[in-house]
Amino acid sequence: MRFTLAPIDSQESSSLESGWVRTDGFQGIHPRTPTHGDPACPDSSATPWTPYSVPPPAARREPAEASGRGRLLYLHGGGYVIGSPDTHAGLVGELARRAGLRATSVDYRRAPEHPFPAAVDDGLAAYRELLASGTDPRDLVMAGDSAGGGLSIATLLAAREAGLPQPAAVVVFSPWVDLTLAGGSIRSKESADPIFTEADLRAYADLYVGAGDRAHPLASPVFAGLTGLAPLLVQVGANEVLLDDAVRLAGRAGADGVEVTLEVGPGLPHVFQHHYGRLDEADAALDRAARFLTAHLSAGRPDADLLEPVH
Secondary structure (H helix, E strand, C coil): CCEEEEECCCCCCCCCCCCCECCCCCCCCCCCCCCCCCCCCCCCCCCCCCCCCCCCCEEEECCCCCCCCCEEEEECCCCCCCCCCCCCHHHHHHHHHHHCCEEEEECCCCCCCCCCCHHHHHHHHHHHHHHHCCCCHHHEEEEEECHHHHHHHHHHHHHHHCCCCCCCEEEEECCCCCCCCCCCHHHHCCCCCCCCCHHHHHHHHHHHHCCCCCCCCCCCHHHCCCCCCCCEEEEEECCCCCHHHHHHHHHHHHHCCCCEEEEEECCCCCCHHHHCCCCHHHHHHHHHHHHHHHHHHHHHCCCCCCCCCCC
């Protein structure tokens, strides 16, 4: 077991805007709910594309820097209610570019039309499809932000229960892993958080879980046993109500024998990585996340054809 607590330091890093290539990817046309925008994401875009489902729709991106076998599976944030691969295209593209990986961003079903556990079912379906299509789990990594961070952990829990192998590593940015809102920072950091209040999170949880069990381990993975999960990097800002979600997730993972690194950024807000190219701490955090992913890909496949992370 390795548990590391590391403050985030500023460092300079270049950043390029990253476009997406839409591909048919997963098969099976099916009507979907509308794509929602995410006001918390400063770099949102809207690229028309054809919806697919079961396995869920996905946007795929292949940066010019990607030439090896490594693939990133990304689950976007948005409280399980808003957001899409479009709103998170910039962030996912930057992480993929810096790590030299091909990326698949899942357009999982969202509440209130599709409450829990629809998002988990879609995350698992996308993961299972990548494995079934020939992706070696040693060549696969995952990442997600906010609700997508919690969904990433829930997906890996569901994969473990289904007897599927774990990916090489997972990175989560400001993960929401406790829908019961029991973390002390939900209240103590409310005045410092420029994005969310306790009432906001409760409203999202109401739409996603309703009268269901909010402590269910696939809804609130902080209450799950995490033994056997992939190596984990958790990045969070100190000025956000979900600070304790991240800290408790890392603590639970470490106690359960998972290799975990926790980084807390002083004075930084929720998913500050969205501000790459304008905030040094965001660029530095994405660089470290890219190095974490590629290091574990290389560890799993010493002979793998992977590029060095792009800085």
